[in-house]
Amino acid sequence: MNRRENFTAGFIRENPVFSLYLGICSTLAISTSLNNAIGMGVAVIVVLILSNVLISALRKITPNEIRIPVYIVVIAALVKIIQMVIKAYAPSLDTALGVFIPLIVVNCIILGRAEAFASKNGIFDSALDGLGMGLGYMFALIVMSSIRQILATGILSFSNPFNIEQTIFSIKIIPEDYIISLFSQPFGAFCTFALLAAAVAGYKNYKVNKAKAAAKEAK
Incomplete structure (x- = not known):
């Protein structure tokens, strides 16, 4: 693939x-609101880009026998930094995402791209791959959380992650009499994921x- 196709x-x-x-576990668990989706998506994008860049830079001096432990150490250090930044500047987002921020360390997307791409390609291409995959993950989160939030509450809203009391936008889409609160529960998460995956x-x-x-027509 060329760079555009890779991205x-x-x-x-x-x-x-x-x-x-x-990354289905985190997707199902946190896709209850647009705030959670964008917060988690940005965190994963940052970790993906930085981990891909570092692992690509270290790929020629990393012994093959210990490459996975090296990947995990790099990813764990980056995740800890991101977690500390979120806890310091967006404590409400940190509370909402809970344990799923530190669990980015074992997110299959991060480790998978490190092994499948960053360990075999240059720094720029690895950064591009991390950005593309991170955006794809955030896109999935945003679509799922938007559907679930609208069906469960009738409202699509987004608040300032640094000040949860400041609402950036709030749009009422479904009348209160027609909301389906079940979509805020795990069953709703599985239904939404299944339908989108099937699509x-x-x-x-x-x-x-x-x-x-x-x-066939060309033949």
Whole structure:
């Protein structure tokens, strides 16, 4: 793949949540509000880019036998820094995300990109891969949290993560009589994920079948 294809792969074709099914636990748990989705998404993007850059820079001097422990140490150090920054400047977001911030260390997306891409490619390409995959993960979180928040509360809202009392926007979409509070529960998370994953799989199958049909016509 060229750089453009590599960067955009994480959006649909290799979306870490809906195509590769990575990081599902955190996605299901925190996708109850747009605030949680954007906060977690930004944290993962920062860790992905920095970990990919560092691991790519160290790839030629890292012994193959200890590469996984090295990856984990690098990722754990970055996650701790991010956690301390969030705790200092956005304590309400830190409380909302809870244990899922430190659990970024064992997020399959982070370690997977380190092993599959950063350890084999240059610094710039690795940073681009981290940004693309991170944006794909945040896109999945935003879509899931928006659907769940609207169906569960009837309102799509976003607050300042540094001052939770300051609402940036709040849009009432569904009348209170028609909300489905079940979507704020785990069952709603699984339903939303299943429907979105099925939609992505259907789209990918459509593209494959369309390409096959075009190839047959060309013959």
